[in-house]
Amino acid sequence: MAHGKDAEGPIGIAVLTVSDTRTESDDTTGALIVQLAEEAGLQVMERGWVRDDPDEIRERLSGWLLNRGVDAVITTGGTGIAGRDVTIESVRPMFTKEIDGFGELFRYLSFTEDVGTKALLSRAAAGVCTDKAVFVLPGSRGAVRLAMERLILPEIRHIVSELRKDRPGAERNL
Structure with missing residues:
Protein backbone atom coordinates (compact mmCIF):
# COMPACT_ATOMS: atom_id res chain seq x y z
CA MET A 1 0.00 0.00 0.00
CA ALA A 2 1.36 3.43 -0.92
CA HIS A 3 1.92 5.85 1.91
CA GLY A 4 2.20 9.54 1.12
CA LYS A 5 3.82 10.93 -1.98
CA ASP A 6 7.38 11.48 -3.01
CA ALA A 7 9.00 14.89 -3.23
CA GLU A 8 8.84 16.55 -6.60
CA GLY A 9 11.77 18.36 -8.11
CA PRO A 10 15.43 18.15 -7.19
CA ILE A 11 16.60 16.94 -3.80
CA GLY A 12 19.77 18.52 -2.50
CA ILE A 13 22.08 16.86 -0.02
CA ALA A 14 25.20 17.77 1.89
CA VAL A 15 27.86 15.19 2.77
CA LEU A 16 30.09 15.58 5.82
CA THR A 17 33.01 13.33 6.68
CA VAL A 18 34.04 13.41 10.35
CA SER A 19 37.59 12.18 10.86
CA ASP A 20 40.92 13.11 12.38
CA THR A 21 42.73 11.17 9.65
CA ARG A 22 40.78 11.34 6.38
CA THR A 23 41.19 14.12 3.86
CA GLU A 24 39.55 14.94 0.56
CA SER A 25 42.11 12.80 -1.27
CA ASP A 26 41.51 9.59 0.73
CA ASP A 27 37.89 9.95 1.86
CA THR A 28 36.39 6.85 0.27
CA THR A 29 33.20 6.81 2.36
CA GLY A 30 32.24 10.40 1.55
CA ALA A 31 33.04 9.70 -2.09
CA LEU A 32 30.79 6.63 -2.01
CA ILE A 33 27.89 8.65 -0.58
CA VAL A 34 28.33 11.22 -3.35
CA GLN A 35 28.53 8.54 -6.04
CA LEU A 36 25.43 6.65 -4.87
CA ALA A 37 23.46 9.87 -4.34
CA GLU A 38 24.27 11.19 -7.80
CA GLU A 39 23.45 7.83 -9.41
CA ALA A 40 20.03 8.07 -7.69
CA GLY A 41 19.45 11.55 -9.11
CA LEU A 42 20.15 13.57 -5.97
CA GLN A 43 22.12 16.82 -6.18
CA VAL A 44 25.17 17.12 -3.95
CA MET A 45 25.04 20.76 -2.88
CA GLU A 46 27.82 20.70 -0.27
CA ARG A 47 30.65 18.41 0.78
CA GLY A 48 33.08 18.87 3.60
CA TRP A 49 35.43 17.42 6.16
CA VAL A 50 35.82 18.19 9.85
CA ARG A 51 37.85 16.72 12.68
CA ASP A 52 36.26 14.66 15.44
CA ASP A 53 35.45 17.86 17.30
CA PRO A 54 31.93 18.67 18.56
CA ASP A 55 32.19 22.40 17.81
CA GLU A 56 33.40 21.82 14.24
CA ILE A 57 30.68 19.23 13.59
CA ARG A 58 27.88 21.45 14.94
CA GLU A 59 29.18 24.55 13.16
CA ARG A 60 29.33 22.86 9.75
CA LEU A 61 25.96 21.18 10.21
CA SER A 62 24.32 24.41 11.40
CA GLY A 63 25.54 26.28 8.33
CA TRP A 64 24.24 23.63 5.96
CA LEU A 65 20.86 23.53 7.69
CA LEU A 66 20.41 27.19 6.73
CA ASN A 67 21.02 26.43 3.04
CA ARG A 68 17.58 26.32 1.37
CA GLY A 69 18.97 24.05 -1.36
CA VAL A 70 19.91 21.33 1.13
CA ASP A 71 17.10 18.90 1.97
CA ALA A 72 19.21 16.33 3.82
CA VAL A 73 22.65 15.99 5.39
CA ILE A 74 24.50 12.68 5.45
CA THR A 75 27.49 12.35 7.75
CA THR A 76 30.01 9.54 7.87
CA GLY A 77 32.41 8.75 10.71
CA GLY A 78 32.61 9.25 14.43
CA THR A 79 29.76 6.92 15.40
CA GLY A 80 31.74 4.24 17.24
CA ILE A 81 32.35 3.87 20.96
CA ALA A 82 35.93 5.15 21.17
CA GLY A 83 36.57 8.36 23.08
CA ARG A 84 37.13 10.40 19.88
CA ASP A 85 33.81 9.24 18.37
CA VAL A 86 31.65 12.30 19.10
CA THR A 87 29.42 12.69 16.04
CA ILE A 88 26.32 11.29 17.74
CA GLU A 89 26.81 13.45 20.84
CA SER A 90 27.32 16.49 18.62
CA VAL A 91 24.36 15.95 16.27
CA ARG A 92 21.66 14.29 18.39
CA PRO A 93 20.96 17.42 20.52
CA MET A 94 20.23 19.28 17.27
CA PHE A 95 17.42 16.87 16.32
CA THR A 96 13.93 18.28 16.67
CA LYS A 97 12.72 14.72 16.05
CA GLU A 98 14.62 11.46 15.98
CA ILE A 99 13.91 8.85 13.31
CA ASP A 100 14.36 5.88 15.63
CA GLY A 101 13.58 3.28 12.98
CA PHE A 102 16.65 4.23 10.96
CA ASP A 114 27.15 -8.02 7.19
CA VAL A 115 28.88 -7.87 10.55
CA GLY A 116 26.97 -10.15 12.93
CA THR A 117 27.11 -9.25 16.59
CA LYS A 118 29.52 -6.36 15.96
CA ALA A 119 26.38 -4.48 14.84
CA LEU A 120 25.60 -3.79 18.49
CA LEU A 121 28.51 -1.33 18.51
CA SER A 122 26.90 0.83 15.81
CA ARG A 123 25.37 4.08 16.90
CA ALA A 124 24.08 5.05 13.45
CA ALA A 125 21.17 7.46 13.81
CA ALA A 126 18.87 9.76 11.89
CA GLY A 127 16.65 12.64 12.76
CA VAL A 128 15.07 15.86 11.68
CA CYS A 129 16.61 19.26 12.30
CA THR A 130 13.65 21.61 11.82
CA ASP A 131 12.80 20.72 8.19
CA ARG A 150 18.84 -0.24 1.72
CA LEU A 151 17.51 2.67 3.79
CA ILE A 152 18.25 6.23 2.67
CA LEU A 153 17.87 6.11 -1.10
CA PRO A 154 14.64 4.06 -1.09
CA GLU A 155 12.98 6.57 1.30
CA ILE A 156 14.66 9.95 0.76
CA ARG A 157 12.03 11.30 -1.63
CA HIS A 158 9.21 10.44 0.76
CA ILE A 159 11.08 11.84 3.77
CA PRO A 168 7.76 28.52 5.25
CA GLY A 169 5.47 29.18 2.31
CA ALA A 170 4.49 25.53 1.90
CA GLU A 171 0.81 24.88 1.44
CA ARG A 172 -0.68 22.83 4.24
CA ASN A 173 -3.59 20.47 4.02
CA LEU A 174 -5.82 21.34 6.93
Missing part, protein backbone atom coordinates in the same frame (compact mmCIF):
# COMPACT_ATOMS: atom_id res chain seq x y z
CA GLY A 103 19.13 3.15 13.63
CA GLU A 104 17.09 0.08 14.50
CA LEU A 105 16.85 -1.08 10.89
CA PHE A 106 20.49 -0.25 10.20
CA ARG A 107 21.66 -2.40 13.12
CA TYR A 108 19.28 -5.22 12.13
CA LEU A 109 20.49 -5.24 8.53
CA SER A 110 24.12 -4.98 9.66
CA PHE A 111 23.62 -7.95 11.97
CA THR A 112 21.85 -10.17 9.46
CA GLU A 113 23.73 -9.23 6.28
CA LYS A 132 15.88 18.79 7.06
CA ALA A 133 16.72 15.11 7.39
CA VAL A 134 20.07 14.23 8.95
CA PHE A 135 21.59 10.76 8.67
CA VAL A 136 24.61 9.88 10.83
CA LEU A 137 26.48 6.91 9.38
CA PRO A 138 29.54 4.94 10.47
CA GLY A 139 32.81 5.50 8.64
CA SER A 140 33.14 2.16 6.84
CA ARG A 141 32.36 1.69 3.15
CA GLY A 142 30.22 -1.36 3.92
CA ALA A 143 28.11 0.59 6.42
CA VAL A 144 27.72 3.51 4.02
CA ARG A 145 26.69 1.26 1.14
CA LEU A 146 24.19 -0.59 3.33
CA ALA A 147 22.62 2.59 4.70
CA MET A 148 22.46 4.32 1.34
CA GLU A 149 21.19 1.41 -0.76
CA VAL A 160 11.85 15.10 1.97
CA SER A 161 8.23 15.38 0.79
CA GLU A 162 7.05 15.16 4.39
CA LEU A 163 9.62 17.69 5.62
CA ARG A 164 8.95 20.19 2.84
CA LYS A 165 5.39 20.50 4.15
CA ASP A 166 6.82 22.34 7.17
CA ARG A 167 8.87 24.89 5.25
Whole structure:
Protein backbone atom coordinates (compact mmCIF):
# COMPACT_ATOMS: atom_id res chain seq x y z
CA MET A 1 0.00 0.00 0.00
CA ALA A 2 1.36 3.43 -0.92
CA HIS A 3 1.92 5.85 1.91
CA GLY A 4 2.20 9.54 1.12
CA LYS A 5 3.82 10.93 -1.98
CA ASP A 6 7.38 11.48 -3.01
CA ALA A 7 9.00 14.89 -3.23
CA GLU A 8 8.84 16.55 -6.60
CA GLY A 9 11.77 18.36 -8.11
CA PRO A 10 15.43 18.15 -7.19
CA ILE A 11 16.60 16.94 -3.80
CA GLY A 12 19.77 18.52 -2.50
CA ILE A 13 22.08 16.86 -0.02
CA ALA A 14 25.20 17.77 1.89
CA VAL A 15 27.86 15.19 2.77
CA LEU A 16 30.09 15.58 5.82
CA THR A 17 33.01 13.33 6.68
CA VAL A 18 34.04 13.41 10.35
CA SER A 19 37.59 12.18 10.86
CA ASP A 20 40.92 13.11 12.38
CA THR A 21 42.73 11.17 9.65
CA ARG A 22 40.78 11.34 6.38
CA THR A 23 41.19 14.12 3.86
CA GLU A 24 39.55 14.94 0.56
CA SER A 25 42.11 12.80 -1.27
CA ASP A 26 41.51 9.59 0.73
CA ASP A 27 37.89 9.95 1.86
CA THR A 28 36.39 6.85 0.27
CA THR A 29 33.20 6.81 2.36
CA GLY A 30 32.24 10.40 1.55
CA ALA A 31 33.04 9.70 -2.09
CA LEU A 32 30.79 6.63 -2.01
CA ILE A 33 27.89 8.65 -0.58
CA VAL A 34 28.33 11.22 -3.35
CA GLN A 35 28.53 8.54 -6.04
CA LEU A 36 25.43 6.65 -4.87
CA ALA A 37 23.46 9.87 -4.34
CA GLU A 38 24.27 11.19 -7.80
CA GLU A 39 23.45 7.83 -9.41
CA ALA A 40 20.03 8.07 -7.69
CA GLY A 41 19.45 11.55 -9.11
CA LEU A 42 20.15 13.57 -5.97
CA GLN A 43 22.12 16.82 -6.18
CA VAL A 44 25.17 17.12 -3.95
CA MET A 45 25.04 20.76 -2.88
CA GLU A 46 27.82 20.70 -0.27
CA ARG A 47 30.65 18.41 0.78
CA GLY A 48 33.08 18.87 3.60
CA TRP A 49 35.43 17.42 6.16
CA VAL A 50 35.82 18.19 9.85
CA ARG A 51 37.85 16.72 12.68
CA ASP A 52 36.26 14.66 15.44
CA ASP A 53 35.45 17.86 17.30
CA PRO A 54 31.93 18.67 18.56
CA ASP A 55 32.19 22.40 17.81
CA GLU A 56 33.40 21.82 14.24
CA ILE A 57 30.68 19.23 13.59
CA ARG A 58 27.88 21.45 14.94
CA GLU A 59 29.18 24.55 13.16
CA ARG A 60 29.33 22.86 9.75
CA LEU A 61 25.96 21.18 10.21
CA SER A 62 24.32 24.41 11.40
CA GLY A 63 25.54 26.28 8.33
CA TRP A 64 24.24 23.63 5.96
CA LEU A 65 20.86 23.53 7.69
CA LEU A 66 20.41 27.19 6.73
CA ASN A 67 21.02 26.43 3.04
CA ARG A 68 17.58 26.32 1.37
CA GLY A 69 18.97 24.05 -1.36
CA VAL A 70 19.91 21.33 1.13
CA ASP A 71 17.10 18.90 1.97
CA ALA A 72 19.21 16.33 3.82
CA VAL A 73 22.65 15.99 5.39
CA ILE A 74 24.50 12.68 5.45
CA THR A 75 27.49 12.35 7.75
CA THR A 76 30.01 9.54 7.87
CA GLY A 77 32.41 8.75 10.71
CA GLY A 78 32.61 9.25 14.43
CA THR A 79 29.76 6.92 15.40
CA GLY A 80 31.74 4.24 17.24
CA ILE A 81 32.35 3.87 20.96
CA ALA A 82 35.93 5.15 21.17
CA GLY A 83 36.57 8.36 23.08
CA ARG A 84 37.13 10.40 19.88
CA ASP A 85 33.81 9.24 18.37
CA VAL A 86 31.65 12.30 19.10
CA THR A 87 29.42 12.69 16.04
CA ILE A 88 26.32 11.29 17.74
CA GLU A 89 26.81 13.45 20.84
CA SER A 90 27.32 16.49 18.62
CA VAL A 91 24.36 15.95 16.27
CA ARG A 92 21.66 14.29 18.39
CA PRO A 93 20.96 17.42 20.52
CA MET A 94 20.23 19.28 17.27
CA PHE A 95 17.42 16.87 16.32
CA THR A 96 13.93 18.28 16.67
CA LYS A 97 12.72 14.72 16.05
CA GLU A 98 14.62 11.46 15.98
CA ILE A 99 13.91 8.85 13.31
CA ASP A 100 14.36 5.88 15.63
CA GLY A 101 13.58 3.28 12.98
CA PHE A 102 16.65 4.23 10.96
CA GLY A 103 19.13 3.15 13.63
CA GLU A 104 17.09 0.08 14.50
CA LEU A 105 16.85 -1.08 10.89
CA PHE A 106 20.49 -0.25 10.20
CA ARG A 107 21.66 -2.40 13.12
CA TYR A 108 19.28 -5.22 12.13
CA LEU A 109 20.49 -5.24 8.53
CA SER A 110 24.12 -4.98 9.66
CA PHE A 111 23.62 -7.95 11.97
CA THR A 112 21.85 -10.17 9.46
CA GLU A 113 23.73 -9.23 6.28
CA ASP A 114 27.15 -8.02 7.19
CA VAL A 115 28.88 -7.87 10.55
CA GLY A 116 26.97 -10.15 12.93
CA THR A 117 27.11 -9.25 16.59
CA LYS A 118 29.52 -6.36 15.96
CA ALA A 119 26.38 -4.48 14.84
CA LEU A 120 25.60 -3.79 18.49
CA LEU A 121 28.51 -1.33 18.51
CA SER A 122 26.90 0.83 15.81
CA ARG A 123 25.37 4.08 16.90
CA ALA A 124 24.08 5.05 13.45
CA ALA A 125 21.17 7.46 13.81
CA ALA A 126 18.87 9.76 11.89
CA GLY A 127 16.65 12.64 12.76
CA VAL A 128 15.07 15.86 11.68
CA CYS A 129 16.61 19.26 12.30
CA THR A 130 13.65 21.61 11.82
CA ASP A 131 12.80 20.72 8.19
CA LYS A 132 15.88 18.79 7.06
CA ALA A 133 16.72 15.11 7.39
CA VAL A 134 20.07 14.23 8.95
CA PHE A 135 21.59 10.76 8.67
CA VAL A 136 24.61 9.88 10.83
CA LEU A 137 26.48 6.91 9.38
CA PRO A 138 29.54 4.94 10.47
CA GLY A 139 32.81 5.50 8.64
CA SER A 140 33.14 2.16 6.84
CA ARG A 141 32.36 1.69 3.15
CA GLY A 142 30.22 -1.36 3.92
CA ALA A 143 28.11 0.59 6.42
CA VAL A 144 27.72 3.51 4.02
CA ARG A 145 26.69 1.26 1.14
CA LEU A 146 24.19 -0.59 3.33
CA ALA A 147 22.62 2.59 4.70
CA MET A 148 22.46 4.32 1.34
CA GLU A 149 21.19 1.41 -0.76
CA ARG A 150 18.84 -0.24 1.72
CA LEU A 151 17.51 2.67 3.79
CA ILE A 152 18.25 6.23 2.67
CA LEU A 153 17.87 6.11 -1.10
CA PRO A 154 14.64 4.06 -1.09
CA GLU A 155 12.98 6.57 1.30
CA ILE A 156 14.66 9.95 0.76
CA ARG A 157 12.03 11.30 -1.63
CA HIS A 158 9.21 10.44 0.76
CA ILE A 159 11.08 11.84 3.77
CA VAL A 160 11.85 15.10 1.97
CA SER A 161 8.23 15.38 0.79
CA GLU A 162 7.05 15.16 4.39
CA LEU A 163 9.62 17.69 5.62
CA ARG A 164 8.95 20.19 2.84
CA LYS A 165 5.39 20.50 4.15
CA ASP A 166 6.82 22.34 7.17
CA ARG A 167 8.87 24.89 5.25
CA PRO A 168 7.76 28.52 5.25
CA GLY A 169 5.47 29.18 2.31
CA ALA A 170 4.49 25.53 1.90
CA GLU A 171 0.81 24.88 1.44
CA ARG A 172 -0.68 22.83 4.24
CA ASN A 173 -3.59 20.47 4.02
CA LEU A 174 -5.82 21.34 6.93
